[in-house]
Amino acid sequence: MKGDSAGGHPDAAVGSFPQGLLKALSVQQPWAWLIVHADEYDDPKRIENRGWRTRYRGPLLIHAGKTFDRSGYESVVDVRPDLLEVMPSPAELERGGIVGRVEVIDCVDHSPSIWYRGAYGFVLQGAQPTTFVPCRGRLSFFEVDLRELSTGRLDGKAAAPLEESAELRPAIVALADKGLPASEIARALGTSVRAVEEQLRDVRAMVLRGEYRPALLPIECAAARNNN
Incomplete structure (x- = not known):
C-alpha cells in the first residue's frame, strides 16, 4: 500500500500554542477520511506517515487537502476491498478544509502497522470526525484559531462563502x-x-x-x- 506523506518541514517550535489556537496538519484524501473515521472500520489507520520527526504530543486537527491521492485510493481498495462498504467515493470525500481531530501520542521510526510507510509515523488516537469547515492548508503543522473554527470562520475571513454570481x-x-x-x-x-x-x-x-x-x-x- 502506498504511503500518505504529503511533504512539509519539521515543526519549528514545540510546546503549548497561544490560547485559542490548535495545531492542524493537512492530509490528502482518502487518508484524511481513514484517519478521522478510524473507529468505523477494522484494523484502522492510526498512524500518519511523514518524512520528518516531531516532538509534539497533543490534540491535532486534520485538514483534508484539495489534492486527491488517486493512486493511494486505488491501493487502499486493492488491499482493503472491505473499505468500499464504508468509505465514501472519491467525489464524496470532502477536500479543502477541517474534517476531524485526533491526539498525537508518539512519533516512531518503525511500526508493525500495515499503514506505516515511514520514514516517521505520528501515532494517533481518539479519532473524531467533525463538521466540515473550509480552510486553506499549509505545509507541516499550522495553527487554527478555535474561536474562528467554532463560528465557521478561518484565516480571519468567512470560510469559503459562495459568491452571489450567476455561475454559482x-x-x-x-x-x-x-x-x-x-x-x-x-x-x-x-x-x-x-x-x-x-x-x-x-x-x-x-x-x-x-x-x-x-x-x-x-x-x-x-x-x-x-x-x-
Missing part, C-alpha cells in the same frame, strides 16, 4: 429544489451551512422582487411568488 446560484437552487437541507448543500459544495443559508435567503428575496430568475426555481419561492 444555479447549483444552490438546484440542490434546494431537490429538497436537500442546507447542511447537505454545504457539504456538496464545500462551504459552510451559514453561507448556504444566506445565499438561499438572498435568492428568495431577489425572486420575490423580480430581480432574479434562476433556471430552476425553488418550489417554496415559486409558491410564494404565485401567492403575490
Whole structure:
C-alpha cells in the first residue's frame, strides 16, 4: 500500500500554542477520511506517515487537502476491498478544509502497522470526525484559531462563502429544489451551512422582487411568488 506523506518541514517550535489556537496538519484524501473515521472500520489507520520527526504530543486537527491521492485510493481498495462498504467515493470525500481531530501520542521510526510507510509515523488516537469547515492548508503543522473554527470562520475571513454570481446560484437552487437541507448543500459544495443559508435567503428575496430568475426555481419561492 502506498504511503500518505504529503511533504512539509519539521515543526519549528514545540510546546503549548497561544490560547485559542490548535495545531492542524493537512492530509490528502482518502487518508484524511481513514484517519478521522478510524473507529468505523477494522484494523484502522492510526498512524500518519511523514518524512520528518516531531516532538509534539497533543490534540491535532486534520485538514483534508484539495489534492486527491488517486493512486493511494486505488491501493487502499486493492488491499482493503472491505473499505468500499464504508468509505465514501472519491467525489464524496470532502477536500479543502477541517474534517476531524485526533491526539498525537508518539512519533516512531518503525511500526508493525500495515499503514506505516515511514520514514516517521505520528501515532494517533481518539479519532473524531467533525463538521466540515473550509480552510486553506499549509505545509507541516499550522495553527487554527478555535474561536474562528467554532463560528465557521478561518484565516480571519468567512470560510469559503459562495459568491452571489450567476455561475454559482444555479447549483444552490438546484440542490434546494431537490429538497436537500442546507447542511447537505454545504457539504456538496464545500462551504459552510451559514453561507448556504444566506445565499438561499438572498435568492428568495431577489425572486420575490423580480430581480432574479434562476433556471430552476425553488418550489417554496415559486409558491410564494404565485401567492403575490
